[in-house]
Amino acid sequence: MTYTIxxxxxxxxxxxxxLARMMAREFVAGGLTTKIADLDTQQQTCAHWAGRRAENGVTPEMQVQSFASVKTALEDAPRFDxxxxxxxxxASxxxxxxAKASDLIVIPTGQTIDDLHPGVVLAHSLRKKGISPEKIAFAMFKTTGSERENAAARQYLAEAGYLVLDGEVSVSTAYGSASDMGKAITETSFRTLNDRAARLAQSVIDKMAELQERQVA
Structure with missing residues (x-):
């Protein structure tokens, strides 16, 4: 069975x-064959990142491929965990x-209303089109380190009816430096930053496992 996020x-x-690159790295480190389908054919952010990773000899190697359509990307899915x-x-x-093809949909968001509101609007639109709210989770990104602001943002999302994953990714130049080298945000030179991001990754994994168990039951 292939887990699709x-x-x-x-x-x-x-x-x-x-977030996509972080999860791919953590899946591969955990022994799962993994592929990122980069569906943004104009920017190809993940594809270029994988190229930098290979050029700098960073391991484990990541498999990333650009696709023009979700349908084509899914054809390759059975080959991977x-x-x-x-x-x-x-949104388009x-x-x-x-959303229809995924076992779990993750929406990253910042702490401000300018980020939170559009994310909730997107989640609501998915629900209106038949996507179960249980499949939707928010991930906190570019946080400021303020516990008050973080708590307020999480409360906003919870009151909107959505799960907020544990962990967070704060604003840090170290994350950008890691990305420039083709590394994931769990591979920076700072253990505290890595641990914080790893907590978020583990929360994604735990949520996926929970959803899979419900399907089996």
């Missing part, structure tokens, strides 16, 4: 591709295709 967003720059669908930076028809 969809990374979607209502707006660009919230951490969607960063996990398939990560990294969508375009703005493709976003709904990703």
């Amino acid at each position: 969809g990374m979607v967003s209502q707006k660009g720059g919230v951490g969607k591709s960063t 996990a398939l990560i669908l990294d969508g375009k930076p703005n 028809e493709q976003t709904m295709e990703i």
Whole structure:
């Protein structure tokens, strides 16, 4: 069975591709054959990142491929334990295709209303089109370190009816430096930053396991 995770967003720059790369790295480190389907054929953020990773000799190696359509990306899914669908930076028809194909849909968001509101609007639109809210989870990205702001953001999402994953990714130049080298955000030079991101990755894995258990039951 292939685990399929969809990374979607209502707006660009919230951490969607960063999240996709982190999960791919953690899946591979855990022994799962994994592929990122980069569905943004214009920017190809994940594909270029994989190229930098290979050039710098970073291990484990990541399999990333660009696809023009979700349908084509899914054809390759049976060959892998996990398939990560990294969508375009703005909500579109493709976003709904990703949501339908995914076991879990993750929406990264920042702490401000400018980030939170569009994410909730996207989640609500998916629900209206038949996507179960149990399949939708939010991930906190670009947090400021303020516990008050973090708690307020989590409360906003919870009151909207959505799960907020444990862990968070704060604003840090170290994450950008790691990405420039083709590394994931769990591979920086700082253990505290790695641990914080790893907690988020583990939360994604735990949620996927929970959903799979419900399907079996």
